Amino acid sequence: MSNIDHDDDGLAAYRHALTTQAPENSSSKQDKRTELRSRFLNVLEYLQKNKNISPIELDFHRESSLTATHCLSIDSNFSQILVQDLQTYIIYHSIVMITTIEQQTITAAATLSDKTPFVYIDSCLIQSTNEEDDEQYEGCSCSIEDTCLNCSCATRFGLNYDPTHCLNPNKSTPIFECNSECKCSLETCHNRVSQQEDQSNNVTILSASNKGYGVIVNKQIPRSGTYIGEYVGEVVSENEAHRRIALTKTFEHNYLLLYNEHHLQTITKTFIDARYYGNWTRFINHSCDPNLHIVPIRVDRPTPPRLAFFTRREIQPNEELSYSYGTIVDEKLSKPCFCSSSECTGFMPYQLAD
């Protein structure tokens, strides 16, 4: 970075605080959290006193630091990203120089002012009011070493996955995975793919030019049908979804995903909002020629389905992950699309058209 502020009115202490790792001998995650939090609050205090930072920017720093420290207790990898984000943001404002941050995270600074702070979660937040939704599926009668290739869950609607854990390419029927009532184990069962580790350790979140943030893969994903991750967030009602979308300004990123499942004459609609609570998949952008698609999966209960991303083809290192946000394009309501694929229609799908 060439844009460094060299004044040293107490800055050295803050630079030191940000560049050094939390002490290894911190006895617990809680200690690390407290330590990190106090470092960031010190930085905030410094910014407030010494720099001309607007209340909105200050709020952004405060929110990010709290989110980052909160995340530390949930997922240390991701909290690392958020912590880096906060540091990068400070660099962006030429306040301190952090030498430990990777170049690609620095690039992300360009759009950090657009970033909505959020809380990292591993599974959807569901407020169920309908008793039918709480129905637990029966389990299979397999043993703990079974592969479940032919068990009652796996064959309920035809084969779900092949023995290498890839989605059956001919799959068009609903997917039921083995559930908490089954005796089989995560280690040997082939019918628990969306319950296995996702690709979060194989991705980097970075600035994707005029799309805001995006997600690229670090290592090649060779096979079509590979499980990538689950879109998690708050599961909201249709009314609440419309209320939230009406409050979203056109220039803001939208994290509300509507998934329609058509069955005979009925449509099951699932609304998941990852704006305030989500995981890394909330950063996956739209493309008119996407390399991922969403597959609804049932594990314990009928609703809401888990919305799982699977690859549609081989994905190369550094390639951006993308899926199609929908098919309805309204040139008056849709935002311009910057996916830059040869199939690009020029417009983003209008997500909440009904």
Ligand SMILES: C[S@@+](CC[C@H](N)C(=O)[O-])C[C@H]1O[C@@H](n2cnc3c(N)ncnc32)[C@H](O)[C@@H]1O
């Ligand atoms: C679920 S968010 C994706 C992550 C987002 N880019 C971010 O920085 O947090 C969806 C928003 O990203 C932006 N976006 C996604 N794909 C885009 C594309 N192909 N062209 C333009 N903007 C895109 C839009 O603002 C959209 O509402």
